[in-house]
Amino acid sequence: MKLLINTATAALLAIAGAGYATSAQAATICFAFQDLETEFWIAGHKAITTTLTEAGHTVIERNANEDANRQLEQVRDCVAQGVDGIIIIPQDGESAVTIVNEAQSADVPIAVFNRPPSDLSKGIIVVADNATIAEQATDFVVGQALESTSGDEKLNALIIVGDLGDPNAVGRKDGFYAAINKHEDRFNVIEVASEWDAATALANLEAAVTANPEIDMMFTSSDFLFPTIRSVLEPRGMWKKAGEEGHIPLAGLDGDATACQLIKDGFVSATGVQDLYFEADSAMTAILKAVEEGNAQPNEVIEDPGFALTSANLADREMDMWGCVLLSEGFLKN
Amino acid sequence: MNTMPARDPAAEVAVSRPSDEPPRPNPRKLVGRLADLVLSDYFVLYMSLAYVAVLAPFLPTLLLPANIVNVMSNMWPLLAVAVGQTFVLAIAGIDLSQGSVVAMTSVIGAALIATVANPVVLSNAPIWGVLIAEDGGLLNGMTGSLLAAILVMIMVAMLIGLLNGAAVAMLNMPAFMVTLVSMITFSALAIYLTQSENIARLPAEYVRLGKGDIVSVYFGAKEESQIARRTIYSFISYPMVIAVSLAIAMHLLLNRTVFGRYVLAIGINRKAAEISGVPVRRIIVTVYMLSAACAAIGALLYSARLEAGRPTLGEGTFLLDVIGAVVIGGTSLFGGKAKILWTFFGVLFFVLLSNTLNLMNLSSFQVDMVKGAVILGAALLDVFRTRLMRERSG
Numbered sequence: 001m002k003l004l005i006n007t008a009t010a011a012l013l014a015i016a017g018a019g020y021a022t023s024a025q026a027a028t029i030c031f032a033f034q035d036l037e038t039e040f041w042i043a044g045h046k047a048i049t050t051t052l053t054e055a056g057h058t059v060i061e062r063n064a065n066e067d068a069n070r071q072l073e074q075v076r077d078c079v080a081q082g083v084d085g086i087i088i089i090p091q092d093g094e095s096a097v098t099i100v101n102e103a104q105s106a107d108v109p110i111a112v113f114n115r116p117p118s119d120l121s122k123g124i125i126v127v128a129d130n131a132t133i134a135e136q137a138t139d140f141v142v143g144q145a146l147e148s149t150s151g152d153e154k155l156n157a158l159i160i161v162g163d164l165g166d167p168n169a170v171g172r173k174d175g176f177y178a179a180i181n182k183h184e185d186r187f188n189v190i191e192v193a194s195e196w197d198a199a200t201a202l203a204n205l206e207a208a209v210t211a212n213p214e215i216d217m218m219f220t221s222s223d224f225l226f227p228t229i230r231s232v233l234e235p236r237g238m239w240k241k242a243g244e245e246g247h248i249p250l251a252g253l254d255g256d257a258t259a260c261q262l263i264k265d266g267f268v269s270a271t272g273v274q275d276l277y278f279e280a281d282s283a284m285t286a287i288l289k290a291v292e293e294g295n296a297q298p299n300e301v302i303e304d305p306g307f308a309l310t311s312a313n314l315a316d317r318e319m320d321m322w323g324c325v326l327l328s329e330g331f332l333k334n
Numbered sequence: 335m336n337t338m339p340a341r342d343p344a345a346e347v348a349v350s351r352p353s354d355e356p357p358r359p360n361p362r363k364l365v366g367r368l369a370d371l372v373l374s375d376y377f378v379l380y381m382s383l384a385y386v387a388v389l390a391p392f393l394p395t396l397l398l399p400a401n402i403v404n405v406m407s408n409m410w411p412l413l414a415v416a417v418g419q420t421f422v423l424a425i426a427g428i429d430l431s432q433g434s435v436v437a438m439t440s441v442i443g444a445a446l447i448a449t450v451a452n453p454v455v456l457s458n459a460p461i462w463g464v465l466i467a468e469d470g471g472l473l474n475g476m477t478g479s480l481l482a483a484i485l486v487m488i489m490v491a492m493l494i495g496l497l498n499g500a501a502v503a504m505l506n507m508p509a510f511m512v513t514l515v516s517m518i519t520f521s522a523l524a525i526y527l528t529q530s531e532n533i534a535r536l537p538a539e540y541v542r543l544g545k546g547d548i549v550s551v552y553f554g555a556k557e558e559s560q561i562a563r564r565t566i567y568s569f570i571s572y573p574m575v576i577a578v579s580l581a582i583a584m585h586l587l588l589n590r591t592v593f594g595r596y597v598l599a600i601g602i603n604r605k606a607a608e609i610s611g612v613p614v615r616r617i618i619v620t621v622y623m624l625s626a627a628c629a630a631i632g633a634l635l636y637s638a639r640l641e642a643g644r645p646t647l648g649e650g651t652f653l654l655d656v657i658g659a660v661v662i663g664g665t666s667l668f669g670g671k672a673k674i675l676w677t678f679f680g681v682l683f684f685v686l687l688s689n690t691l692n693l694m695n696l697s698s699f700q701v702d703m704v705k706g707a708v709i710l711g712a713a714l715l716d717v718f719r720t721r722l723m724r725e726r727s728g
Binding site: 061062067072076079080094118163170195 | 642647650689692693698
């Protein structure tokens with residue numbers, strides 16, 4: 001799998017790494033991540049570690065295995081080792097605040113990659129505009145759901161919510177409601193909690209679909225849950241391609257390879273795309289700049305505007321989505 | 335029957351003949367000294383020192399003040415929980431529910447004293463409007479709220495310990511099963527109460543208990559007007575004082591009181607203790623309550639250092655760390671043999687082990703595998719020590 005990701009990301013890494021080829025001084029960067037459970041994190045991890053290493057920097061990796069306390073201890077270890085900077089994918093927004101404060105108190109610049117702290121005022125925060133991206137993706141499936149009915153009856157919209165301790169999950173939920181509220185009188189909303197955990201999502205989604213067999217559209221706060229959704233809908237005869245009887249317009253967010261394949265196959269209508277390589281590139285550029293300038297407490301929010309890849313714009317924007325790039329390199333064939 | 339040892343003429347010659355050769359080491363004496371070392375209270379401390387001595391040349395950061403401070407700061411919460419587990423192992427029991435107690439009490443404590451709460455995150459939680467609301471926890475802003483919250487945490491923990499202890503002592507249920515069920519139930523309850531959300535925005539005085547310094551030190555001359563913060567090290571901290579005070583209190587309880595003797599007596603032989611008039615059931619219940627109370631103190635330290643009550647605290651490999659540290663220290667899994675000093679050294683070694691494995695840049699999975707192997711080694715050593723003690727006393 002590692003080999004494949006290497007191959008798959010090579011082209012984009014070259015672009016991301018171009019800025020570092022002439023980096024003035026080699027730095028030691030601690031890269032502390034909470035886990036590598038989704039395609040997004042795997043690809044992000046690869047982009048950051050490979051690019052930094054190829055540019056001559058030393059990367060100290062720390063995997064907290066989803067344990068916030070362990071991550072705190074690992075970051076403290078990194079500080080004790082005298083690293084020049086830290087890039088972190090935190091377990092959640094609260095622990096991110098604590099860890100950013102910890103690093104800044106020790107005069108070590110820190111960048112938070114993709115999962116922002118609940119307080120955005122400290123550290124380099126690289127974050128997608130989750131609300132806007134989710135709204136764009138949801139708008140598309142709302143339109144499809146409304147088109148498929150002729151009357152004024154109320155439709156059931158289901159959202160799989162992430163861990164609301166993660167500001168990303170809150171933003172995605174807000175974006176979903178922003179789209180739904182444009183047609184407030186037309187939708188009943190069913191919320192399903194996932195806590196960013198496939199097993200939790202499976203159990204809760206099964207219960208929700210059993211209680212509400214008529215689902216007219218669905219939005220998942222992360223693409224990594226599409227296989228879970230399929231395993232719930234397929235046995236009930238609800239996993240259908242666009243154009244087939246009983247098709248449910250589905251949207252997600254992340255832009256991973258699975259979502260890309262499912263859009264091409266017609267099972268999924270849209271996904272909000274986070275520009276993974278822009279985010280990785282921004283985090284690396286900002287932290288290396290802070291190291292070079294001797295800025296121990298850089299505070300900056302870098303926003304990834306993102307976009308929605310839909311079945312309508314697939315032909316034009318496919319290769320703008322990182323998951324489609326991985327897919328084209330054969331990522332899912334393994 | 336001839337009880338005299340056979341005479342060895344060669345040995346007699348060697349003794350009587352003056353010689354320039356250095357005296358040969360006596361293998362029996364060497365084995366005896368090795369056995370003394372293995373049975374010593376300080377065995378794990380010696381092992382830790384030897385471990386550091388071996389690794390220090392290869393890991394230059396190991397002995398840096400910043401790293402030593404890290405090792406120490408990582409010790410305190412684990413020590414608080416481990417001293418409770420020591421009592422349970424001393425009665426030949428086991429408390430698998432300590433992680434869930436940490437989760438439950440961290441959530442309840444945080445909910446009571448949070449200064450503010452986000453309704454977007456917490457409004458679906460059953461504790462919303464009961465323990466916590468938009469303007470913070472139930473005790474937020476009240477005089478003595480910190481102490482009250484800590485007392486509530488300990489009381490909730492002791493209630494869980496009471497349930498565990500009662501099931502083990504009164505119903506004669508296996509401790510493993512009882513505490514396993516408690517672990518699952520109370521972990522789930524903690525997640526349910528908060529709907530898996532963390533409770534942040536804790537008051538500064540609470541956070542200070544988990545990471546605040548009482549005495550900080552700086553090594554070197556003050557040559558610049560401002561000393562870089564990363565060169566100022568924590569020396570005496572609040573979590574250190576809390577954990578060490580708890581350990582000393584528990585040490586006195588185990589080693590200097592009748593209660594402590596009862597605990598060890600139950601661990602050696604429950605039936606014999608019962609016949610000798612030891613109030614076995616009451617002691618067992620109390621031990622499980624103490625174990626849970628220690629877990630609550632651990633929860634205080636963990637949640638304060640992370641600045642949030644977390645329903646997922648105590649999950650994952652937490653129990654491996656707690657039981658591992660106690661067993662490595664030398665407390666017997668068979669009961670009847672336990673000292674808080676051993677647990678202190680066990681925690682030190684275990685934290686040191688984690689730290690050095692991190693410094694070697696091993697992955698978290700490799701770290702856990704090595705930890706598991708070391709705990710297995712410690713359990714085998716326990717068997718060896720027990721046999722050695724029996725042989726000596728026999």
